[in-house]
Amino acid sequence: MNKRIGVLMPSVMLLTLTLILGGCTKEVNVTSPEKEQLVQVQEAKEEAFPVDLRYTGLTSSGEVKKYSFKIPGKLTDIAVEKGAFVKSGQKLASLDTTEYGLAVQASQLNVTKAEKAYTEARDNYQKLEQLYEAGALPEADLIKVKLDCDVKEATFNQAKIELESKQIQLNDAQLYAQGEGYVVDILFRESENIAAGYPAVVIRSPEQKVTVGLSQNDVHKVKVGDTVEITVDGQKTKGKVERLEAVPDSQTRTYTAEILITEPFPSDSYYLGATAEVKFAQGEAPGIWVPLACILNDGQDYVFIVEEDRAVKRNIKLMDVQGFNVRVEGLSSGERYVFSGMKSLKEGHKVRIQSEGNPHEQ
Numbered sequence: 382m383n384k385r386i387g388v389l390m391p392s393v394m395l396l397t398l399t400l401i402l403g404g405c406t407k408e409v410n411v412t413s414p415e416k417e418q419l420v421q422v423q424e425a426k427e428e429a430f431p432v433d434l435r436y437t438g439l440t441s442s443g444e445v446k447k448y449s450f451k452i453p454g455k456l457t458d459i460a461v462e463k464g465a466f467v468k469s470g471q472k473l474a475s476l477d478t479t480e481y482g483l484a485v486q487a488s489q490l491n492v493t494k495a496e497k498a499y500t501e502a503r504d505n506y507q508k509l510e511q512l513y514e515a516g517a518l519p520e521a522d523l524i525k526v527k528l529d530c531d532v533k534e535a536t537f538n539q540a541k542i543e544l545e546s547k548q549i550q551l552n553d554a555q556l557y558a559q560g561e562g563y564v565v566d567i568l569f570r571e572s573e574n575i576a577a578g579y580p581a582v583v584i585r586s587p588e589q590k591v592t593v594g595l596s597q598n599d600v601h602k603v604k605v606g607d608t609v610e611i612t613v614d615g616q617k618t619k620g621k622v623e624r625l626e627a628v629p630d631s632q633t634r635t636y637t638a639e640i641l642i643t644e645p646f647p648s649d650s651y652y653l654g655a656t657a658e659v660k661f662a663q664g665e666a667p668g669i670w671v672p673l674a675c676i677l678n679d680g681q682d683y684v685f686i687v688e689e690d691r692a693v694k695r696n697i698k699l700m701d702v703q704g705f706n707v708r709v710e711g712l713s714s715g716e717r718y719v720f721s722g723m724k725s726l727k728e729g730h731k732v733r734i735q736s737e738g739n740p741h742e743q
Contacts, residue, residue, distance in 0.1 A: 417733040421721035422687055425669050425712045432701055434602060434661040436593040438640070439654055440613060443588030445565065447580035448473055451553045452481070456569050461582065463567055466648065467558045473582045476554040476575070485551050488544035495537040502530040562586045563648060589642040591620065591657045594635030600625070603661055609640055612658040613651075618644045620659075666701050668708040675720040676707065684712070685719040685726050692719065692730045 454476030461473050506526050512518040566583040569575055591611055595603060607622045624639040640659065645651070676682055682699055685692045695718075697711035712718060717734075719726065726732070 415731050417690075417731050418692075418726060419722055419735045420685075420687070420692075420719045420726070420732045421736050422717040422734055423671075423720050425671070425716045425718055426714050427667060428670050429665040429667040430670050430701075430703055430706060430708065432663040432666040432703055434595075434599050434663060436595065436659045436661070438591045438593030438638075438657045438659050440651065440657050441590045441592055441653060442562075442585035443590055443641075444562075444586040446559070446562070446584050446586075448556055448558070448582045448584065449578050449580045450474075450476060450556060450575055451577055452476070452550050453577045454480075454554060454575060456571050456573050456575055456581070459567060459569075459571055459582075461564050461567070463564050464649070465564045466561070466587075467564060467584060468561050469558055471558045473556040473558055473584075475556070478551055478554045481547065481551040481554055484547045485544070488540070488547040492537070492540040492544050495533070495540040499530070499533040499537040502526075502533040506530040556581060558584060560584075560586065565653075585653070587645075587648075589645045589651055590623070591640045591642065591659060593638050593640070593659050594630060594633050595625075595638050596635060597629070599661075600636040600638075602663060603638060607661060609662070610660040611640070611642060612660075613646065613655055616646065616650075618642055618646060620644075622661075666708055668700065668710075669712045669714065670703075670706045670708050671712070671718060672720055673702065673705050673707050675718065675723060676709075677723065682709075684709075685723045686712070687717045687719065687732055687734065690731055690733070692723075692726045692728065692732050694728045 456474060457477045458475040459473075460475070461467055461471070467473070506523075506529075509518055509523055509526050513520065513523045562584040564582060565585050567581070568579075568583070569581050575581060603622060603625065605622050605625055609620045609622065611618050611620045620640045620642045622638055623641040624637075626637040629636050671684065675684055676697070676699070677684065681696050683694050683696045686695050687693070695711060695716075697709040699707050699709060701708040719732075722732075722735070
């Protein structure tokens with residue numbers, strides 16, 4: 382009996398010690414305080430921000446004209462240089478006129494001969510007509526003389542037409558500008574042969590323009606005559622909408638807007654096909670504006686607002702984007718939204734406001 386008691390005693394003591402320790406552990410288990418997250422907030426309020434549409438376009442000119450000779454020949458003189466400004470009527474280039482000059486001389490000689498022959502035939506007819514009226518000449522003879530006179534008159538007229546044609550060809554050996562502008566390119570060199578109709582000199586009109594493709598949503602917001610701001614290579618200038626296409630481009634599905642630069646860039650720094658940033662002013666839009674950086678998305682755009690020191694997710698709708706600010710729907714004036722420290726926030730997190738400020742000024 383004593384032996385059994387001796388065996389059981391250690392087990393009883395171990396069980397008693399376990400219960401005592403378990404009770405002590407329960408008594409010291411204290412709940413830790415909830416962690417607060419530092420945030421910066423801003424009170425939502427109605428504001429009016431300037432609104433504009435921003436597009437990227439390409440510089441162009443009002444018109445690019447390719448000048449060509451109407452006749453073939455050898456280029457003997459190029460009277461302008463690439464990049465030069467030319468006035469209307471200014472000579473651009475010349476062809477060798479030797480052959481055309483000789484043709485004019487030959488035609489002039491033919492005219493002189495034909496005129497002499499016609500004059501003699503006319504004088505003869507007038508004399509014989511008087512004899513016919515006096516009854517001294519048969520009518521058949523007068524008819525023959527009249528026919529001869531008519532043939533020589535026709536020959537004379539044809540010679541004059543031929544001379545005029547040769548003179549036109551001689552004049553066409555000189556190429557003149559039909560309007561003012563800048564020489565874009567010279568496609569031939571002196572002493573080279575040029576076929577009729579092949580472009581020799583390319584000139585763009587002095588107007589500076591920009592073309593952009595407007596989306597279907599924005600095209601109705603722009604009107605002909607609207608003033609725009611244009612930036613090319615960091616230089617700003619003004620322009621106005623001159624033309625709007627009513628039919629979209631078949632490939633891009635955008636509507637072409639042609640803008641005339643009303644305050645032109647210096648001609649030596651204006652390059653066709655350069656990238657231009659265009660801003661269409663749309664006035665001001667009142668509403669609640671928040672920084673773009675404080676907007677999160679989990680399939681729906683939202684911001685965190687603070688209610689009773691806790692983060693609450695508020696779904697919003699984006700209306701207008703201007704730079705780093707967005708006009709939104711879904712916030713009410715007076716509500717405080719988080720604009721710093723929201724990246725690691727979760728719905729219901731306890732927050733401590735570090736400061737309030739104006740995120741638009743950051």
